[in-house]
Amino acid sequence: MAIEMMEYANNSDNILEVYNLKKYYPISKFVLGKSRSYVKAVDDVSFSIKRGTTMGLVGESGCGKTTVGRTILRLHEVTDGKVFFEGRDLSKIPPARLRKMRPQMQMIFQDPYSSLSPRMPIGEIIGEAVKEHKIVPKSEYRAYILKVMRDCGLQPHFYYRYPHEFSGGQRQRISIARAVALKPKFIICDEPLSALDVSIQAQIINLMKDLQEQYGYTYLFISHDLSVVEYLSDTIGVMYLGSMMEMGDKKKIFANPMHPYTKALLSAVPVSNPDVKMNRIILEGDIPSPVNPPSGCKFRTRCPNAMPICAEKAPVFKEYEENHKVACHLYSQD
Secondary structure (H helix, E strand, C coil), rough: EEEEECCCCCCCCEEEEEEEEEEEEEEECCCCCCEEEEEEEEEEEEEEEECCCEEEEEECCCCCCHHHHHHHHHCCCCEEEEEEEECCCCCCCCHHHHHHHHHHHEEECCCCCCCCCCCCHHHHHHHHHHCCCCCCCCHHHHHHHHHHHHHHHCHHCCCCHHHHHHCHHHHHHHHHHHHCCCCCCEEEEEECCCCCCCCHHCCCCCCHHHHHHCCCEEEEEEECCHHHHHHHCCCCEEECCCCEEEEEEEEHHHHHHCCCHHHHHHHCCCCCCCCCCCCCCCCCCCCCCCCCCCCCCCCCCCCCCCHHHHHHHEEEEEECCCCCEEECCCCCCC
């Protein structure tokens, strides 16, 4: 997808700036070792996040949301593009320097149980990286871990218990405590609610909001649940097949969705009023393969508004109103 040229002039209001990010995975090779085809998991994605705010990243399963988060943190190496964290290009920083920056950038994983070591009590799980990075002096270590546990709704007597002794919601609180114990500035939340019951989801959402208000964290919140994203986020990005389809202020996205894919996603959000009937937009067909995506606009094979030009040329990701960008041939491309 074509992206408007952006200058790498870092804005001090932004904690994170991503320019034309790509992550390709080779799946077959020639004899000489050159890759013949790739899975284009993330394909030319650009966005920025202001300090102390939350950006929601939404889309169907397999659209590349999680890969974006992991590539930003360089858990996967960047294929192409730039990622600036507080003005420093993470894609160019040597591993030794990057390791020192790790406490400032943390991740909360989708499955709290598989991300926690079953052989360690939670006091050690939360405090392992605190010791490694010397976040607090040894004399203050235990008191600090207990404070982090209290902040995250965990009782002090849980300190010596193991992950299997806790419920799913408590395990996610442990995962959050492990992340915030390092005093990060930026946290990537990779669908942290998808494995939890609805009532527990509400508790975790409120916990994350409280922590953000108290400590000023910046979140990239990855989810497929638009109702949760609407509550938590300040800005929203909509991804499809590795590319950004629409991005903007939360109120503008929900009040005036411009891209047909965004409209289809919003039409599936349930409403609490039984008298309100939603005009559900059903997308026909299957998601194309990221190995061989459609020419032009990637969404055209499922788009109810597809035109001949959609197959010929990729739309420009362009701002049509303040803080509202979309990539679609339904709007002027000049």
